[in-house]
Amino acid sequence: MIDIDLVRLNFSPQSLFLLNVVLGFVMFGVSLELKTDDFKEALRTPRALVIGLLGHHLVFPALTFGLVLLLAPRPSIALGMILVSSCPAGNISNFLTHFARGNTALSVSISTLSTLTAIVMTPLNVAFWGGLYAPAQPLLRQVAVNPLEMFLHVLLLLGLPLVIGLFVSRRWPRFTARAQKPMKIFSLFFFLIFVLAALGANWQYFKLYVGMVVGVVFVHNACALLSGYAMAFGVALPERDRRAVAIECGIQNSGLGLILIFSFFDGLGGMAVITAWWGIWHIVAGLTLATYWSRHPPAVLPT
Numbered sequence: 001m002i003d004i005d006l007v008r009l010n011f012s013p014q015s016l017f018l019l020n021v022v023l024g025f026v027m028f029g030v031s032l033e034l035k036t037d038d039f040k041e042a043l044r045t046p047r048a049l050v051i052g053l054l055g056h057h058l059v060f061p062a063l064t065f066g067l068v069l070l071l072a073p074r075p076s077i078a079l080g081m082i083l084v085s086s087c088p089a090g091n092i093s094n095f096l097t098h099f100a101r102g103n104t105a106l107s108v109s110i111s112t113l114s115t116l117t118a119i120v121m122t123p124l125n126v127a128f129w130g131g132l133y134a135p136a137q138p139l140l141r142q143v144a145v146n147p148l149e150m151f152l153h154v155l156l157l158l159g160l161p162l163v164i165g166l167f168v169s170r171r172w173p174r175f176t177a178r179a180q181k182p183m184k185i186f187s188l189f190f191f192l193i194f195v196l197a198a199l200g201a202n203w204q205y206f207k208l209y210v211g212m213v214v215g216v217v218f219v220h221n222a223c224a225l226l227s228g229y230a231m232a233f234g235v236a237l238p239e240r241d242r243r244a245v246a247i248e249c250g251i252q253n254s255g256l257g258l259i260l261i262f263s264f265f266d267g268l269g270g271m272a273v274i275t276a277w278w279g280i281w282h283i284v285a286g287l288t289l290a291t292y293w294s295r296h297p298p299a300v301l302p303t
Helices: 013-032 036-043 046-071 075-086 093-099 104-132 134-143 147-171 173-201 203-234 239-250 254-264 269-294
Strands: none
Touching (some): 013 147, 046 075, 046 203, 046 239, 075 104, 075 134, 075 203, 075 254, 075 269, 093 104, 104 134, 104 147, 104 239, 147 173, 203 269, 239 269
């Protein structure tokens, strides 16, 4: 079996372009659901918002680096873990928070701001933490990732669709109200199709190497969920806010991760396999946790 660090997964330029378009379409659909009142509501509790963002872009990447040092996985798998931890919140985090009886307005605000700040934080975290892990440094030199180029790429993928969506929702509210539900369904459907297509094109590699990352992703995702909840608990946030922060930290935009891997890391095997499996597992883990919480109403702190 070929060393996973030497494997390069296949994804044609045409397919990659379509995947970029689909992710932009997904982000446009997400932005149509944003309302000014959501942000006003979340800003009434700025501490919760700050904790969510710190957990997402500072604590979880640092925790991931510690986990990499502890587990000492193959360098390409370690880079995949770092990249996943550097991505913004995933597209289903708001739905899961609502299902879990968490603070949905806070979830929406954290998701949106984590996406906007990811334009800077994703390239910065990948370059910083990846550069600190000595076994991965030769791989980084081989692919010669340019953080500025990645910044511009993420800006186009995330920032531009969000701005357009916010403009459309403000300019044409009636159209937006009618389009929200079908946009959400179609965008997530097409996104899922393209992620499955990426797996299908490289199924032989996925079957060979997925066993190497199942346990790693389980521990990694559990750390993300637990760190978010622990931070929120540590500063005595209400239970609804704790659930929102935990889910926001545990659900990552793995679609963005896959695009960056094929665009900047030549489809590096360990990175692609761990990111693809994360995209599957975080839905399973998130739904399981949300289902449990949905059956346990959040306690209300005394005023």
